[in-house]
Amino acid sequence: MPDPNERWEDNVPGKWYVDKSCIFCGLCPQLAPNNFRESEDGTHDVVYKQPENAEEQAQAQDAAAQCPVQAIGNDA
Numbered sequence: 836m837p838d839p840n841e842r843w844e845d846n847v848p849g850k851w852y853v854d855k856s857c858i859f860c861g862l863c864p865q866l867a868p869n870n871f872r873e874s875e876d877g878t879h880d881v882v883y884k885q886p887e888n889a890e891e892q893a894q895a896q897d898a899a900a901q902c903p904v905q906a907i908g909n910d911a
């Protein structure tokens with residue numbers, strides 16, 4: 836389960852986030868490139884822009900569903 840209390844500080848503010856259980860597999864930026872990318876320090880991925888339309892919402896949902904460690908949340 837993604838934990839909003841464990842979200843990386845470098846996610847942009849908003850509902851969607853990556854938490855610290857991310858193993859940096861690189862999948863979410865491939866599935867939702869408009870919203871997820873590698874962190875500045877290159878240790879994890881973050882939400883750099885909140886999903887703003889139906890396509891981005893769907894891509895973010897897909898990334899959350901496929902994340903191997905369930906590190907992507909939208910309940911913050």
Ligand code: SF4
Binds near residue numbers: 859863898901904
């Ligand atoms: S899919 Fe999950 S584990 Fe992989 S980089 Fe994204 S948040 Fe991290």
